[in-house]
Amino acid sequence: MLRSAEENEAEGIEVSSRFFNLIILGIALIFVGIVVVVVASVVLGSGSFGAVIFIGPFPIVFGLGPNATWLILIGIILSVVSVIIFVVMNRRLGKV
Numbered sequence: 363m364l365r366s367a368e369e370n371e372a373e374g375i376e377v378s379s380r381f382f383n384l385i386i387l388g389i390a391l392i393f394v395g396i397v398v399v400v401v402a403s404v405v406l407g408s409g410s411f412g413a414v415i416f417i418g419p420f421p422i423v424f425g426l427g428p429n430a431t432w433l434i435l436i437g438i439i440l441s442v443v444s445v446i447i448f449v450v451m452n453r454r455l456g457k458v
Contacts, residue, residue, distance in 0.1 A: 414441050421445075 412425035412433025421441035425434045 412437050414438075416441070 410425065410427030410429035410433055412430060413423070414437040415422045421438070423434050423437045423441065425431070425437070427433075
């Protein structure tokens with residue numbers, strides 16, 4: 363028996379409650395980890411920071427602290443790898 367597109371759209375996607383709970387748990391663990399890192403950095407007073415911000419295909423990499431050089435290097439490597447993966451996946455999808 364075939365359903366119309368409107369019936370399928372109104373129904374939505376069914377997600378198991380177990381899967382939904384795992385997603386919520388993962389998001390909560392990320393926030394708890396961020397809070398722990400920020401509190402440890404404030405309490406111990408020493409820390410390093412590195413970040414990569416993408417504006418279109420161009421990465422902007424910056425860092426602070428004694429280990430900023432390593433963090434910037436890791437950020438550059440990760441940004442190059444992510445751009446390569448994006449290009450490869452885009453080409454594969456384009457051939458289909």
